[in-house]
Amino acid sequence: MTPQLKLDAPRIRADFPIFEQVIHGKPLAFLDSAVTAQKPRQVLDAVREFYETSYANVHRGVYTLSERATEAYEGARTKVAGFVNAPSAREIVFTRSATESLNLVAYAWGLWNLRPGDVVVVTELEHHSNFVPWQFVARKTGATFRMIPVDEGAELDLSALDAIGGDGDVKVVAANLVSNSLGTINPIDRLASWAHDQGALMVVDAAQAAPHRKIDVQTLGADFLAFSSHKLCGPTSVGALWGRRELLEQMEPFNLGGHMIRKVTFEETTWGDVPGKFEAGTQPSAEAVGFGAAVDYLQAVGMEAIEQHEHELAAYALDRLGELPWITLYGPPADRRAGIVSFNVDGIHPHDVSQVLDWEGIAIRAGHHCCQPLMRKLGVTATNRASFYLYTLPEEIDRLVEGLLKVKEKLG
Amino acid sequence: MSEFDSLYREVILDHYKNPRGHGVIDDADATAEGQNPLCGDEVAIYVALAEDGETIHEVKFSGRGCAISQAATSMLTEMVKGRKAHEIATMPRDELLEEIGIPLTPIRLKCALLGLGVLKVALHKAKGTPLPDEWAGLADELDFGTN
Numbered sequence: 287m288t289p290q291l292k293l294d295a296p297r298i299r300a301d302f303p304i305f306e307q308v309i310h311g312k313p314l315a316f317l318d319s320a321v322t323a324q325k326p327r328q329v330l331d332a333v334r335e336f337y338e339t340s341y342a343n344v345h346r347g348v349y350t351l352s353e354r355a356t357e358a359y360e361g362a363r364t365k366v367a368g369f370v371n372a373p374s375a376r377e378i379v380f381t382r383s384a385t386e387s388l389n390l391v392a393y394a395w396g397l398w399n400l401r402p403g404d405v406v407v408v409t410e411l412e413h414h415s416n417f418v419p420w421q422f423v424a425r426k427t428g429a430t431f432r433m434i435p436v437d438e439g440a441e442l443d444l445s446a447l448d449a450i451g452g453d454g455d456v457k458v459v460a461a462n463l464v465s466n467s468l469g470t471i472n473p474i475d476r477l478a479s480w481a482h483d484q485g486a487l488m489v490v491d492a493a494q495a496a497p498h499r500k501i502d503v504q505t506l507g508a509d510f511l512a513f514s515s516h517k518l519c520g521p522t523s524v525g526a527l528w529g530r531r532e533l534l535e536q537m538e539p540f541n542l543g544g545h546m547i548r549k550v551t552f553e554e555t556t557w558g559d560v561p562g563k564f565e566a567g568t569q570p571s572a573e574a575v576g577f578g579a580a581v582d583y584l585q586a587v588g589m590e591a592i593e594q595h596e597h598e599l600a601a602y603a604l605d606r607l608g609e610l611p612w613i614t615l616y617g618p619p620a621d622r623r624a625g626i627v628s629f630n631v632d633g634i635h636p637h638d639v640s641q642v643l644d645w646e647g648i649a650i651r652a653g654h655h656c657c658q659p660l661m662r663k664l665g666v667t668a669t670n671r672a673s674f675y676l677y678t679l680p681e682e683i684d685r686l687v688e689g690l691l692k693v694k695e696k697l698g
Numbered sequence: 699m700s701e702f703d704s705l706y707r708e709v710i711l712d713h714y715k716n717p718r719g720h721g722v723i724d725d726a727d728a729t730a731e732g733q734n735p736l737c738g739d740e741v742a743i744y745v746a747l748a749e750d751g752e753t754i755h756e757v758k759f760s761g762r763g764c765a766i767s768q769a770a771t772s773m774l775t776e777m778v779k780g781r782k783a784h785e786i787a788t789m790p791r792d793e794l795l796e797e798i799g800i801p802l803t804p805i806r807l808k809c810a811l812l813g814l815g816v817l818k819v820a821l822h823k824a825k826g827t828p829l830p831d832e833w834a835g836l837a838d839e840l841d842f843g844t845n
Binding site for chain 2: 310667696
């Protein structure tokens, strides 16, 4: 039995040209949206139209085209700011990716503000992009690097916070809102209030959350929030960092070069205003315009409807996969997870599982999901991961189950 | 032939399900561990040399991996037994790929070649045999047991 869905996935699907093809003779079941999302025609058209009618470098020329390009680029910033309810578009920095957004905070805030005796806290659920930069910056500054552990149920064990707080002066807490590997939805409100009690900043990696649920930076409790365009149906190579304005203003720049300056002399350079201070060099303007179009697209569908759709798909997938005794499921129950289901097939490596599924036209992820420390904790080197989005159909989960039966028959 | 049968040939499935040389050699003369950064798979190789200190007397491997990597490493252990260390150091990867005999995409190629790379690193460390550039990165990543 398939769940009742409020969102009209088959109609949404018609907006995505990639689904018009077959893979190995089968319709494409793209169950890997956690790694990157497919693009609707509306986004592709916006990028094309920008190149065809408005393209020039932004913030440079005085001529009509440059002004048109600047207007489109800054318009996209306003849309992205609205998407996370930022108080001002000036608090949105365009970056290359969520990874670059997190590196920006680690380098431009962390390197300048951390010292021996300070504690940098991450979680065992982090993607490498919110783990490695903090591990590196802690090593460089002599700060202590601590992790909030994951409990048996794949959720953060907040009882560890007291001990971590005793290890020194906690200066930054970095956590994802949704775990990319297990789908766990983390209690950012509780983490942020603990961080702020310690006088620390709360850095939130929302790369896996922003595409799938409504985010309001004014109530979330974060001081910085990183997310990317490509996971929410927009182009690759552009991401965003939201930061509280006074923090962005106090910080030193990250990349140095054109556009980010106020005045350059032979002796010294002063920095421009935010967000330009963090946007050196030619910006991914067409990609940013596509990012804005993606935000429009998702908001027209409705973030609550998207979240509900994915929740129903995750619950359905957990039910169906739970019927198979040779499947091991990872992660929390459906009511506390996003549309991500990680699992292993007893005795069969994820590479082989996804290889066989590919011949059925089904794309899932096999690997460590850029979470090697977490995989080690789970006692595996890799898992399979099926992940869902607004265009995912429940029939595709049925096909996944049928495909897994085939995997078991051939390789088990 | 179906897509399944052309990749998971009978001989590959046989080596995968009944791997030759799976295990550990205590007091090995040469040993190394390596990791495929794409999928996190790990393999450790152990070599026992004959009395001449040159001939590979016994090879074993441990670790986790997909059917392609397990089968390729299993086949490798059979191929190198009785041959000289310096000969294996310069053994072209195509020699192993011909033995495996299946079409491999660039990603699956890394699965298939991990064991060979780790073997070359083990011999390089123990015998000072030359290590071609393509395997040098593997030698740098040996100490992954602490994080």
